Amino acid sequence: MSEAASTRGRMSARRTTPAPRPSPALLPSLTPLLREWLPRQRWFAGKGRPIAGFTLVSATELLPPTASPGLVHLLVQTQQPVLPGQGAPQPADCYQLLLGVRAALPPPLASALIGRVTEGPLAGHTVYEALHDPRLAALLLERLRTPGTLGTLRFDRAPAAAIPAGLVPRLASVEQSNSSLIYGDSYILKVFRRVGHGINPDLELPLALAREGCARVPAPVAWYEAGGEDGREPLTLGVLQPYLRGSDDGWQLALRMLRAGLDFSAEARALGRATAEVHLALAAALPTVTLRRQQTAHLAAEMTSRLAAAAQAVPALRPYEPGLRTAFDALAELGGSGRAWPAQRIHGDLHLGQTLRAARGTSHAEGSGGGGGGGSWSLIDFEGEPASPITERRRPQPAVRDVAGMLRSFDYAARSHQPWNPRWAERCRAAYCEGYAESSGTDPRAEGELLRAYETDKAVYEVLYEARNRPDWLPVPMAAVRRLAEPGSATNPAQSPPRRPHP
Incomplete structure (x- = not known):
């Protein structure tokens, strides 16, 4: 209870x-x-x-x-x-x-x-x-x-x-x-x-x-x-x-550092460690499950269906639909071959705006391993995607979904600044995954197909959202769509670690 x-x-x-x-x-x-x-x-x-x-x-x-x-x-x-x-x-x-x-x-x-x-x-x-x-x-x-x-x-x-x-x-x-x-x-x-x-x-x-x-x-x-x-x-x-008084909103902090020409990698690495700590605690506190053949097929089918619906609503997405679908097909193929993934309770809507960084010397998360950046990171707003039913938001999911959301957020931050600085986003994405691996023992990039599928699904969602609510922002997710639709697309431009063997 x-x-x-x-x-x-x-x-x-x-x-x-x-x-x-x-x-x-x-x-x-x-x-x-x-x-x-x-x-x-x-x-x-x-x-x-x-x-x-x-x-x-x-x-x-x-x-x-x-x-x-x-x-x-x-x-x-x-x-x-x-x-x-x-x-x-x-x-x-x-x-x-x-x-x-x-x-x-x-x-x-x-x-x-x-x-x-x-x-x-x-x-x-x-x-x-x-x-x-x-x-x-x-x-x-x-x-x-x-x-x-x-x-x-x-x-x-x-x-x-x-x-x-x-x-x-x-x-x-x-x-x-x-x-x-x-x-x-x-x-x-x-x-x-x-x-x-x-x-x-x-x-x-x-x-x-x-x-x-x-x-x-x-x-x-x-x-x-x-x-x-x-x-x-x-x-x-x-x-x-x-109320975490005096904390910096992660999105605003990233934009300030980007505008000032400052590297955000140390902060991204510390944020990766914080995310992993939360995932480990959630896995210990609440039941976990394993996604096997049937569940993976259902997951891939849901992603494919969302892509089809988004392409129907946003004509600009249609030329990229076949390339994007390969990410979901690859996931279904792996599941069909016997690959299984752990699933647990996760944040569900993780991005820079759902994080707070306290300056050094504040007490709310001191001593919990938040060093490496300018202060200690906290995660907030665990409501999940508000448009989804609560029963769906409470469903165990692979922790990689949260990682994909944060990787997309780094891309959003980089592309909101002119001129666009692709290297800034690449360094942040790599540092975040490295920090995550330092706390969890597992680099998210080792699950390349799963990570690519979730990042593609997130980008498709962003295209639909921006087309309906903020058309001026549509070029941001469309840039990710073009990248993810390319043959052999990797979810992170930085070099991925060697794949670990799976049972």
């Missing part, structure tokens, strides 16, 4: 507060406002498709509207038709909304406006994005400080955690697929927006790593969930972790 699940068994002895039943008119009264507001949010996954309506999953008043401000927590499913050419119907997305309620919105909160309600139980009130309101953001932390239940919501914290009161909140400004609140430079609360049944990996994996004593990942301090009473797994809604 996971730590999050075991704590739910202790909830009966803690504060339990019934919540009033929501009025049936609540969601219909908000629907016109949400239909207009929701598609404009960075974290809304259904862009490009109209919203036909909403289904209310749950509604909980954390503060009644008469409190001024009130705070209403909603879980709503969107009803969106599939347009021609968009593929098969997908399960309805469920979103977590936190709505502030006031008679009138003060000027500092003008940017958080959702709209004014004209009918229903909130008629005459203004609703807005509650996370922008310091008073309501502070209430969320207070709920996490004092575990218990409120309606369908359950708040809990780690047994040894002592969260101080009165920490001033601010909303993080970084664009992301969720929302984050920083409390007094001490803690950061990630509020998941698109949610599903099952413990979120961004709670599950850091808890497991904390049990293993792995200092590379900030340990969860508190979290909150909803549901679970109907026999289904609950939905993870938010996780509070220590």
Whole structure:
């Protein structure tokens, strides 16, 4: 049983507060406002498709509207038709909304406006994005400080955690697929927006790593969930972790060093060691499996299917489709010949933006082997690819998938700088693999076919993403596509180590 699940068994002895039943008119009264507001949010996954309506999953008043401000927590499913050419119907997305309620919105909160309600139980009130309101953001932390239940919501914290009161909140400004609140430079609360049944990996994996004593990942301090009473797994809604104040975002650090003409190899090597340490701890903490003939064939088929779908959507990819497919064919052939690979829980969406480097002298990961660069590296954001179902994100996979994601990130960094510096990316990729081998004992480049397949799959994903969201960035993954589609393409331009024999 996971730590999050075991704590739910202790909830009966803690504060339990019934919540009033929501009025049936609540969601219909908000629907016109949400239909207009929701598609404009960075974290809304259904862009490009109209919203036909909403289904209310749950509604909980954390503060009644008469409190001024009130705070209403909603879980709503969107009803969106599939347009021609968009593929098969997908399960309805469920979103977590936190709505502030006031008679009138003060000027500092003008940017958080959702709209004014004209009918229903909130008629005459203004609703807005509650996370922008310091008073309501502070209430969320207070709920996490004092575990218990409120309606369908359950708040809990780690047994040894002592969260101080009165920490001033601010909303993080970084664009992301969720929302984050920083409390007094001490803690950061990630509020998941698109949610599903099952413990979120961004709670599950850091808890497991904390049990293993792995200092590379900030340990969860508190979290909150909803549901679970109907026999289904609950939905993870938010996780509070220590805020690594003064740390450098790995992506921004790499770009600064690149612009300054500085070599990033030492940092890349240290980051490779950190990644391997996390993989080793995850393999020790959670079950592992072996990918054999059938599983490898299925993996290669999934990659091939994604390539075909991407080529259909992005015409620029079509000339390279046959060359790219050879990476997946080679993987399937190896699996068919009896090659097997270990699979375990991994980060799932690893890139430079999911890493933090603390300056020397800070304490959060000192002594864990992070030398070789300017400071100690941590990995964050273990949610995995948000567009994938939670069940898929929790599936054991080869650790090489994370390595491939980081190799693609070095390439992105190098190509975002003009003039393009290919040697910078090559040195980083080689140093990262070398650092990984120093901690794990296995160089990822020794699994050339598997690494190439995962890097190709990642580049194909990037092409589709950039074509849909950032067309100006499309040349970056297309450059990788041209390289990976060449006959005999190697996943790393640096010399690969000799292949190790396999059983």
